[in-house]
Amino acid sequence: MMKVAMTIAGSDSIGGAGIQADLKTFYALGVHGTSAITAVTAQNTAAVEGAYYLPPEFVGQQIEAVAKDVPVAAVKTGMLASADIVREVARRVKLHGLDANLVVDPVLVSTSGHLLLDNDAVDVVKHELIPLALVITPNIPEAEVLSGKKIKDIENMKEAAYLLHKLGARNVLVKGGHANAVDVLFDGTEYRIYQPEVRVPGSFHGTGCTLSAAIAAELAKGGNLVTAVEKAKSYVTGCIKNHLHLGQGAFMIKH
Ligand SMILES: Nc1ncnc2c1ncn2[C@@H]1O[C@H](COP(=O)(O)OP(=O)(O)OP(=O)(O)O)[C@@H](O)[C@H]1O
């Protein structure tokens, strides 16, 4: 039977990141995609021009409507917008038993520099959501904020992964898209390094959303985390290689 994945994230009007990237990824990887939208952004490849947050109870209602109807095999979270939405998502994940394959992408700021999570929500993500995660997938700036340490090289990425593991996530993947596109996975014991097939020059929109959605899709199909990350990395690299010059800002990756 077809497996089901869920994304709990924001809508991106330009269709490169957020819910739109997640659903494209789920489709491409052969799982049925469901969604709970946290916020609607007015966004393009150059900027986030506005964000409208949905009421936390309504985010919860979307999760409940899906979870009581179909078996959700894996979940990813992206833009969570406010502290109250994060609390509601954490509550729902526990209530509906969605934590086995929970991928938390701790989205803080867009590539274009817009805040996608209120400042007072960062501690709630750290203490209420991250402890439920199978894996968290911070990029370098997010790993710096969450760990309080500057990251300059792969050694620093490993140190940040070690510190973030203490927050209670079962695994930590620090993504290196903002450096050499080498990613570091830490499971509490061992570090695994994922090398990109190529580092494509340029700035891309939605790479992080796509990677975490691809990990969730592979987990939903029954893969273990190590291979899920490997397949997700190869999927996102392919999308980056096929990018399109559609807008005035970052390149659009192609699924
Ligand atoms: N130029 C690139 N070439 C190859 N791989 C890349 C490139 N940029 C990012 N990646 C890969 O894409 C994945 C997402 O990482 P990245 O650090 O870009 O996430 P992010 O900053 O959260 O993305 P977003 O732009 O969606 O906010 C990682 O596996 C990373 O190594």
Ligand SMILES: Cc1ncc(CO)c(N)n1
């Ligand atoms: C809605 C949304 N989620 C996540 C990101 C991060 O890429 C973005 N730019 N927009």
